[in-house]
Amino acid sequence: MPTDTVPPFFAAHGLSKHFGGIRAVADLSLEIDQGEIIGLIGPNGSGKTTSINMLAGALHPDSGSIRLAGMALNGQPAHFFARHGVARTFQVPRLFRRMSVLENLVVPALSNPRASRAHAERKAREVLEFLRLDRLTHEYARALSGGQQKLLEVGRALMLEPRLILLDEPFAGVHPRLLEQIIDHIKALNRQGLTIMIVDHNLDAIRSVVRRTAVMARGVKIADGAADDVLRDPDVVHAYTGSRKDREGRAHG
Ligand SMILES: Nc1ncnc2c1ncn2[C@@H]1O[C@H](COP(=O)(O)OP(=O)(O)OP(=O)(O)O)[C@@H](O)[C@H]1O
Ligand SMILES: [Mg+2]
Numbered sequence: 001m002p003t004d005t006v007p008p009f010f011a012a013h014g015l016s017k018h019f020g021g022i023r024a025v026a027d028l029s030l031e032i033d034q035g036e037i038i039g040l041i042g043p044n045g046s047g048k049t050t051s052i053n054m055l056a057g058a059l060h061p062d063s064g065s066i067r068l069a070g071m072a073l074n075g076q077p078a079h080f081f082a083r084h085g086v087a088r089t090f091q092v093p094r095l096f097r098r099m100s101v102l103e104n105l106v107v108p109a110l111s112n113p114r115a116s117r118a119h120a121e122r123k124a125r126e127v128l129e130f131l132r133l134d135r136l137t138h139e140y141a142r143a144l145s146g147g148q149q150k151l152l153e154v155g156r157a158l159m160l161e162p163r164l165i166l167l168d169e170p171f172a173g174v175h176p177r178l179l180e181q182i183i184d185h186i187k188a189l190n191r192q193g194l195t196i197m198i199v200d201h202n203l204d205a206i207r208s209v210v211r212r213t214a215v216m217a218r219g220v221k222i223a224d225g226a227a228d229d230v231l232r233d234p235d236v237v238h239a240y241t242g243s244r245k246d247r248e249g250r251a252h253g
Pocket of ligand 1: 049050
């Protein structure tokens with residue numbers, strides 16, 4: 001038997017997290033292929049952000065493991081995850097509101113002692129051009145619209161030159177026109193080889209971007225598969241609406 005099988009690109013196994021008596025995430029396992037773009041959906045409070053926090057190293061799971069290309073990441077600090085290519089954005093953008101758009105990209109990059117300001121600035125300008133935020137380079141971050149702030153969050157993650165990016169609600173509160181732009185950027189990044197996981201409540205937007213989606217309800221992964229199938233799954237519909245409906249949409253109470 002060959003023993004040199006290639007490990008999965010990203011693999012989480014048996015992740016659990018409690019906050020006091022609250023079970024936020026229970027026994028979550030999730031594998032992501034390199035180059036994949038996957039959705040993670042579920043009702044409010046179902047454990048999506050807690051999962052992202054664990055997958056990005058911001059929260060230590062009570063149990064379970066996280067591996068990137070076979071290397072164990074769990075137990076390491078968030079900057080270790082970031083250095084090895086796992087980046088994330090925040091549900092509520094965590095920008096430096098009184099700094100310029102450019103500084104918002106440059107300053108975090110300079111927390112790496114080996115980074116040079118000139119290099120960080122060059123990279124930041126590249127990122128801003130890609131995201132079509134370059135005309136806002138010298139604006140205060142607080143002057144940006146909600147959608148532009150979401151884009152800048154993505155930009156901050158891109159500064160890390162990640163291999164995997166975990167997006168927490170990139171579509172929330174975004175004007176429809178900018179929404180299309182964000183979707184296009186996500187698709188373009190994926191075409192460039194970036195592996196992406198998107199958490200969001202906008203199921204139409206999710207469906208237009210991902211082929212596969214996982215679903216959480218009350219901290220448990222209840223479905224994982226082709227987005228079209230998953231979104232028709234009666235258990236998933238039930239988790240969202242609280243009433244069981246069949247494929248024709250008739251309510252069974
Ligand atoms: N730091 C914390 N302390 C205590 N409870 C928490 C904490 N973070 C999350 N929780 C609880 O864990 C559960 C899962 O929360 P989480 O934020 O992961 O859900 P979510 O799926 O991201 O929800 P939403 O769609 O509203 O963003 C909720 O019951 C929440 O109240
Ligand atoms: Mg959340």
